[in-house]
Amino acid sequence: MLYSLRRDAATSLEDALERLGYGDLSLQLEDPPEDVDAAVASAVAFQIDGDPTENAEEITKEIDDAGELVDTVEAQGPYVNFLPSQRYHQETLEAAVEDSYPLLPERDEEILLEHTSANPTGPLHVGRARNPIIGDSLARVLRQAGYTVEVEYYVNDVGRQVATITWALENLDEGSLPDVEREKPDHDVVRYYRRANEILEGEHGEEEKERAEDEIDRLLQGLEDGEKAAHEAVTDAVERCLDGQLKSLERLNASYDSFVRESEFVLDGSVDDVADRLEEDPRCYDEGDALALDLSDEGIDKELVFRRADGTSLYTTRDIAYHLDKFERCDRAVNVLGEDHKLQARQLDAALDAVGEERSPETIFYSYVNLPDGKMSTREGTVVDIDDLLDEAVERARREIEERSGDRDRDVDAPEETAAAVGVGAVRFDVVARQPEKPITFRWEEALDFDGQHAPYVQYVHARTAGILENSDVEPEFDAARLTSAEERMLLEKIARLSYEVDEAAEELAPHRIASYSRELAEAFNEFYRERRVVDSEVEAERLALVEASKNSIASALDLLGVEAPESM
């Protein structure tokens, strides 16, 4: 509802400014501080010459009708404040129990969101966990904000890493490898990958090393020549690993609409086509026998090599072909990438421009998650697997539930499902709540901290709302006029923010806003709950309506974060 109120406030303010001859000023709408009872404020008066307090008065007088959601418009010092009307609270209460809440207008824009796209070399580790969690939450936010969203996973099935894996699976004897740590294909495959890397580093003798190098080179050449057998072998290896990775992603609640394989662009000739077009660019030059693009006019000092001396393609060239394909299928392309891809992303933008695509992908870059003693590496085996993290999180949740339900005489409805919801939710929330570019050092104690305002705090509020609704037979009465205490008003106003927060989070591609919002909403509910009894109170029916609205809003916010909302815990 705040979304609508802001829109009305903006329109009326704009009109007033226009009439006063200040039409070119920016509105400067902002959230007032907590102790001011306005829903929206404007600092526009500062931009006008003279005393801002008098200017605010003048503007306020000029606003005649700010819509039904606004009660009064007041100048408070230099600020023009819009105070919400009874209608605003009433409509919030009614709208918030609808399944569609928060309802935002449909947008005629299709977004292709690519995220995760992990190398198929082994199990996903915590270092990369930010990618699917940020990506999946963003997809949910964008959909809720009215966009049509297609989530895509780009499968890397070309190049030396996958050739190495394929070779290892075909040539290494399983008996010589360490036991598999977990019965999942990605955990199986990574043993081969690690051994292959040892061999390539010469740890198993020079002869072994050379033989492996030769055979991997031959496989790579076969792939480039479009040899069917080579592609089938690689596809088989990649699918096995991807299968296992997707199991973990499913546990994380991350889902994908489509999978695109890198090899498609090699096989259908579009990569060659891109290289040909880049060759026409005046900035193209011979770098030895290879071909490169000089992008210094774009402020990029590093040249973009797009064709190797042996004629084969490179990752970035394939990525250009992929993005040309993406832009045929969408209006906007959004990518979630590790910060190490920043330079490559700039080169991609410049190259897309060079081949005539004016659009650029919008990218969310995230810093990697490190361990206290260094970075995670699949090749070296210095990782915490997502599977292990989730197991541990769920196990911890199970123990907490047992311990706490033992303290009271109420049973948790579905302990297994609830433990999974709480454990996985804690992990997702912990990751999504932070700005992507901030670095994270992974510590078990912190990732699995169930105290404080994290996922379980918000989930608990949801369970609490469910409990209250179960305890009452009274029919809810949607009458905001009887919900006037400070706690009730605060809670209603938090609920009213949801649509606005979703809109902003979508606009800024910042799903972490929803995490901040969800804990504020939960806090507002807890304050209400402590101060105002619902069942058997004089305004039981009205408060039940508020509880219902809270429940639905919290469930929506959690859903946007990919966190489940348990009915009891």
Place this chain on the structure above:
RNA sequence: GGGCGCGUAGCUCAGUUCGGAUAGAGCAUCGGACUUCUAAUCCGAUGGCCGGGGGUUCAAAUCCCCUCGCGCCCGCCA
């Protein structure tokens, strides 16, 4: 060395795009509230030269310049 990012309370983080009302939370510490709809809760206290310096502005955590610390990148790898 160059480019990009990060630096806010003892710890973990919001707030920085687009400058506006007294810089906010959680954890930790200290004190208070359960014969009560789920105490995974609530109320209160303590704690900040927003890395440092300079500048712009009526107004700076936010913009500009310099500087220090940390991370990432600077492959005919992906």
